[in-house]
Amino acid sequence: MPVTIRDVARASGVHISTVSRTFSAPHLVNPETRVRVLACAEDLGYRPNRAARALITGRTHNIGLIIADIANPFFPPLIKAAESQARHRDYHVFVADTNEDAAAEEELVHALAKQVDGVLLCSPRMSNSLIEQLSREVPLVVVNRQLAGLPCVLMDVGQGARSAIEHLAGLGHREIALLAGPRGSWTSRELRRAAGAAARAAGAELTVLGPNPPTEAGGLAQAEQVRRAGVTAVLAYNDLMAIGLLEGLDALGVRVPQEVSVVGVDDITLSRLTRPKLTTVATPTAAAGRTAVDMLLQHDTEFPRTGRGGGAAVAVGARRTTAQVMLQTELVIRDSTAPGPYAGRDGPGATAAGPGPHRRADPGTPSVVAGDVVAS
Amino acid sequence: MPVTIRDVARASGVHISTVSRTFSAPHLVNPETRVRVLACAEDLGYRPNRAARALITGRTHNIGLIIADIANPFFPPLIKAAESQARHRDYHVFVADTNEDAAAEEELVHALAKQVDGVLLCSPRMSNSLIEQLSREVPLVVVNRQLAGLPCVLMDVGQGARSAIEHLAGLGHREIALLAGPRGSWTSRELRRAAGAAARAAGAELTVLGPNPPTEAGGLAQAEQVRRAGVTAVLAYNDLMAIGLLEGLDALGVRVPQEVSVVGVDDITLSRLTRPKLTTVATPTAAAGRTAVDMLLQHDTEFPRTGRGGGAAVAVGARRTTAQVMLQTELVIRDSTAPGPYAGRDGPGATAAGPGPHRRADPGTPSVVAGDVVAS
DNA sequence: GATCTCTTTGCAAACCTTTGCAGTGAAGTA
DNA sequence: TACTTCACTGCAAAGGTTTGCAAAGAGATC
Structure with missing residues (x-):
């Protein structure tokens, strides 16, 4: 029932790889072909399946947002700003609430790790050492906590x-x-x-x-x-x-x-x-949300996290910023x-x-x- | 680098299918084997890749939560309750903010449709007819709007x-x-x-x-x-x-x-x-969030949405509740x-x-x- | 001892996409 | 004319998991 890349390929008379390229590398396909494919895709209501894409590219285009307590009015402006900023960059946001509980925080990072390209840890209650350990599992940006070697967004x-x-x-x-x-x-x-x-x-x-x-x-x-x-x-x-x-x-x-x-x-x-x-x-709560997302996605176009033949590239290229931003x-x-x-x-x-x-x-x-x- | 089902299979000396079954159909695997596999998985820190799972089962174990304005204090308790309820059922929640904009709502439903098993539409600003149309694309539960033929959570x-x-x-x-x-x-x-x-x-x-x-x-x-x-x-x-x-x-x-x-x-x-x-x-904001998630996930164990050989089962079995719940x-x-x-x-x-x-x-x-x- | 049943396991296809490589044909160069 | 270059497209493998089917082995039955 759901329309796949194959349906679009059939409708526009090209190979699926051409359809794929129409979306992910448009400059590689003939303008005429491109408009035809695009038209068919539009007609059929095709949307790339992100799960399938994630499977091969290693990038989910999702980020996680772990919040101490959503009901605390401090956080909604941060969530709103982060979500908005993420969406501008074509990312979707998982939001999770820990109820101020350190153990829940840890579990949530694990649970989200495979599904996201990075996690924003907002006002964490965990220990520094645990955060450092988790940051080896998934890229982390920490809000409201200073940690050497990790990107942090702080308010002064x-x-x-x-x-x-x-x-x-x-x-x-x-x-x-x-x-x-x-x-x-x-x-x-x-x-x-x-x-x-x-x-x-x-x-x-x-x-x-x-x-x-x-x-x-x-x-x-x-x-x-x-x-x-x-x-x-x-x-x-x-x-x-x-x-x-x-x-x-x-x-x-x-x-x-x-x-x-x-x-x-x-x-x-x-x-x-x-x-x-x-x-x-x-x-500056909203600014913190925006900044944190920007820091997390800083390198998103440059360095795929995993993916075919990417082993070396990751080892060499997967630089992570550890910049710490202090907001006034x-x-x-x-x-x-x-x-x-x-x-x-x-x-x-x-x-x-x-x-x-x-x-x-x-x-x-x-x-x-x-x-x-x-x-x- | 990330540990896959294959690593666990190798470590525990069984085929990957046995590992898979250990997690998704434990009753089909010998108790002894099961504990061994579980131990290896624990050791290696294995977590099933949900994207891969979603690709074949058609169920993402994610839901979408579309909110008119996160910064409006009416919503955070709803978000919090919905997220909590979803997590209890092993679902993760995408949260998206529409800024009270009907067009953004529509776009968001489309964008999320392939990534979630259902969407909660909270206080939508769209027209009824558009909502009905979108509900053919992805299961919808509507909060704060009455719509014949769709599951709704209403407050009186x-x-x-x-x-x-x-x-x-x-x-x-x-x-x-x-x-x-x-x-x-x-x-x-x-x-x-x-x-x-x-x-x-x-x-x-x-x-x-x-x-x-x-x-x-x-x-x-x-x-x-x-x-x-x-x-x-x-x-x-x-x-x-x-x-x-x-x-x-x-x-x-x-x-x-x-x-x-x-x-x-x-x-x-x-x-x-x-x-x-x-x-x-x-x-009763929190109750609305909980109820909406429950209604969305009512049939989650019974009827996969898509998946191999599931064509007939879907046509016959994919019943959707259209119950309307009115909260006092x-x-x-x-x-x-x-x-x-x-x-x-x-x-x-x-x-x-x-x-x-x-x-x-x-x-x-x-x-x-x-x-x-x-x-x- | 042969047959059957039942439990447990392995095999391999399938899900949808991306991407390195190779092939095609046309245009450009000598 | 023969060769190179270039833009475009197709082929097929790969990613991690689920699952129908079949095989293997252990008991049970006759």
């Missing part, structure tokens, strides 16, 4: 955390809490490291609470601890937690930002809609941060309320590109 | 609209606006039909504003119209639009719910987080609705403020199952 949350802490310190906060993210999260470690350093530099004290699930519930559950810790400002791992915290503090009768200032990370759509509107570190973040000041107890007093950085509100501008272009192309 | 937004209008009328509203959704949306038509009937029954007047893009911006853009229409209550196509409207009204200095009551549809996570919290018609919705009353100008006066349904707040319970089970299994 360190810079974001610094900006946030400086903003808070500038407002006169000295006792700041950090709501950590999930165990295994590179972003959470980065945040902690940078926020700690920035706090020290600003003469503020940083209390780390967590790890926590990166959800609204995770933030809500920490409201009590935040109050008990006696801090006047909080930096949360992400907006979802910040919003949960907003709710929790509200329930406890703690006013934001009058009594406690709250800063999130991500700038999800939601963060503009809460009351108070959330001050947050905007991350930006502090977006809204209504959830306000002057704290030391406002106006002397002290490092206690100058002003910082620069006025920013509009988020998705940078789209990397600020830092490190690494190089090496033979794998 | 008609009932939801009735509840919402009755709730508003009960609160004493007589001038109600409906913010319609996008052109081509079945849900929007249903909403309009049911809300119109319910309004008439309650002696209220319904003004339809739209069509509108189903986004926050779409709702925001209608705030001015809403004020000018002089209505005291609004039912929006979805929560996103309702939230946009909330913002727009706020900007215009119109207080919600004191001056205007607002009701959304979907009960996305966000709707609990706005101020005021949004009264909305909860739709539920009005969740929060803080964006309040008594209107006719509160307490006589009039149909003007009794009380309704049945008090509900907690959303994802029904998970269909309330109505219609249709039957027919040979296609």
